[in-house]
Structure formats: C-alpha cells, structure tokens
Amino acid sequence: MRAAVIVFPGSNCDRDLAVAFERAGADVTMVWHKDSALPDGIDIVGIPGGFSYGDYLRCGAIAANSPICKSVATHAGRGGYVIGICNGFQVLTETGLLPGALLRNAGLKYICKTVGLKVETSASDYTAGYNAGDVIDIPIAHHDGNYFADADTIARLQGEDRIAFTYTDNPNGAQADIAGILSQNRRVLGLMPHPERAADTGHGGTDGTALFRALTGALSTA
Amino acid sequence: MKARVHVMLKNGVLDPQGEAVRHALGAMGFDGVKGVRQGKVIELDLAEGSTQADVEQMCEKLLANTVIESYSVEMS
Numbered sequence: 001m002r003a004a005v006i007v008f009p010g011s012n013c014d015r016d017l018a019v020a021f022e023r024a025g026a027d028v029t030m031v032w033h034k035d036s037a038l039p040d041g042i043d044i045v046g047i048p049g050g051f052s053y054g055d056y057l058r059c060g061a062i063a064a065n066s067p068i069c070k071s072v073a074t075h076a077g078r079g080g081y082v083i084g085i086c087n088g089f090q091v092l093t094e095t096g097l098l099p100g101a102l103l104r105n106a107g108l109k110y111i112c113k114t115v116g117l118k119v120e121t122s123a124s125d126y127t128a129g130y131n132a133g134d135v136i137d138i139p140i141a142h143h144d145g146n147y148f149a150d151a152d153t154i155a156r157l158q159g160e161d162r163i164a165f166t167y168t169d170n171p172n173g174a175q176a177d178i179a180g181i182l183s184q185n186r187r188v189l190g191l192m193p194h195p196e197r198a199a200d201t202g203h204g205g206t207d208g209t210a211l212f213r214a215l216t217g218a219l220s221t222a
Numbered sequence: 223m224k225a226r227v228h229v230m231l232k233n234g235v236l237d238p239q240g241e242a243v244r245h246a247l248g249a250m251g252f253d254g255v256k257g258v259r260q261g262k263v264i265e266l267d268l269a270e271g272s273t274q275a276d277v278e279q280m281c282e283k284l285l286a287n288t289v290i291e292s293y294s295v296e297m298s
Contacts, residue, residue: 058287065284094287101289108238148235148290173236 001026001219005046006072006088008033008063013049013085013196020196021046024212025220036067043219044081045072047088049141049194059102059144060090069095081219082188083126086142089180089190098181098190099157100149106173110143114205116168117179117193121161124186125218129210135168136207138193140179145192147174147181157181165191223268225277226296229286230261261291 003026007014018028029039038045052063063069076082076097084092092098105111114137119130154176157163165180180191195208231237237259244258264285266277277295286293
C-alpha cells in the first residue's frame with residue numbers, strides 16, 4: 001500500500017500518522033501543500049491533525065482551498081481512499097468530501113484526553129479490524145470537534161450506516177455523539193479522535209493499530 | 223471600492239461563544255440580555271468594477287461555510 005501524508009503549515013500530527021502507516025506496512029510519501037499533484041500510484045491520502053494555516057478564518061477552510069486539496073478531491077472522486085484525522089476531518093468537511101461541519105466544543109474548552117469510542121460499523125476498510133459495538137480507547141485533542149449537520153443529513157448518515165465511531169461519553173456536544181463518519185462509497189473517513197496516537201505501546205494504548213492494519217490489509221490485496 | 227461581509231452562525235446552530243458572552247453580561251449585572259450571537263465582519267478592499275456578485279462568490283467559496291453560517295454583503 002502506498003500512502004501520502006499531506007503537510008500544511010501548522011500540521012503537527014503528520015509524522016505520527018506517517019509512522020502509524022509505516023508500522024502497518026505502508027510506503028509513505030510526505031506531500032507539501034503547495035504541490036498540485038499527488039505522487040503516482042497512491043492508494044490512500046492521510047490528512048493529519050494540527051492547526052493548518054493557524055486555524056485562521058475557520059479550522060480547515062484555507063487548507064481545503066490549497067493546491068494539493070484539488071488533487072485529493074480528484075483522487076477521492078476516482079474512488080481513492082482518504083483519511084482525515086482531527087484537523088484533517090475539518091478539512092474534509094470544508095472541501096465537501098464529507099457532509100456537515102465541526103463547530104467549537106459546546107463547553108468552549110480545548111479538550112485533550114483519552115475517550116471511549118464505540119465502533120458503530122465494521123463495514124469499511126477502516127473499521128473491519130474491529131467488531132461493531134467494540135469500545136476502544138483513543139485520544140482526542142481539539143477545540144472544534146462538535147460535529148454538526150442538519151437533521152436530514154444525520155438521518156441519512158444513520159440510515160446508510162456511515163457513522164464509523166461515536167463517543168461513549170460525548171465530550172464536545174457533537175450531534176448523535178458522532179466522532180467519525182464515512183463517505184457514501186465508504187472510502188473517505190473523517191474522525192476527530194487520533195488513532196495514530198494509540199498505535200504504539202509507548203503511547204499508553206494500541207487500540208488504533210487495528211485501523212491501520214485493516215487498511216493496509218485491504219489495500220495490499222486489492 | 224470596499225465591501226463589508228457579515229458572517230453569522232445560522233439560526234438553530236448553537237453558538238457557545240455567544241452563550242458565554244450572555245452569561246458574562248448577566249454576571250456583570252446587565253439584566254435583560256435574552257440572547258447573544260457572535261459573528262465576524264470581514265472588510266475587503268476591492269479593485270474598481272468589482273461587483274456584489276464577485277463578493278458573494280468569495281463568500282460561497284471561502285469566507286463563509288454555508289453548512290453552518292449565513293452571510294450578508296454591503297458594498298460601498
């Protein structure tokens with residue numbers, strides 16, 4: 001599996017994400033935001049967490065309009081895989097690759113702690129390494145993670161089994177406790193929690209490892 | 223020429239910052255503040271001949287996220 005990790009000014013989880021991909025067996029290329037094309041043969045694009053462009057205007061808004069994001073949208077449009085974590089999830093909603101938006105946390109505070117996540121579906125190449133209903137421990141670290149979408153969109157996500165993860169104890173006010181969602185073709189995943197920060201025994205937990213392993217398993221045999 | 227863009231969270235979208243300001247006003251003794259909504263104002267210095275439609279395009283594509291925000295444009 002060949003993975004590209006996009007690096008924006010202000011990204012700070014790019015290297016963690018690259019290590020998590022590599023540990024799972026992927027070849028990883030870092031791609032700078034000003035590049036207009038992805039390297040050839042990329043199976044999955046990772047949009048990392050951080051504070052792209054200082055979170056100016058809205059989190060992820062300026063990154064979503066950067067040159068590389070046009071190529072990421074083209075890649076997704078061709079059925080390519082994209083995972084956006086934290087700020088990466090915000091970028092994916094700003095590009096329109098995923099529905100909804102991430103608002104300021106309801107309690108107004110930046111929250112950095114490990115939370116319980118319920119795996120809502122195992123029917124995706126990201127979540128196939130878990131069983132639906134599993135509860136895993138994954139860290140969150142965000143100020144704007146309060147998932148918002150109109151009632152029709154939430155109903156559609158539920159009806160199409162596109163909610164990947166929910167919080168067991170909602171920390172930020174997210175609608176329907178949503179922590180992560182899938183695109184209609186189930187190949188684009190956006191989530192606020194950081195599986196790449198739970199992918200090594202030194203992290204204090206390894207519950208994120210199964211996500212990266214399932215992905216490389218699916219994309220290496222494809 | 224100049225344009226001034228007002229961006230506000232849509233009605234129905236919780237504005238926790240506005241709520242915090244409302245609580246603070248109440249705690250300071252300003253009674254009777256029933257609600258506070260906080261938005262942003264963006265001033266643009268534009269080339270002559272720019273139109274309101276140009277600015278509305280900017281709002282749709284970047285300045286506002288129309289999933290959660292509404293905007294209005296004043297040209298001057």
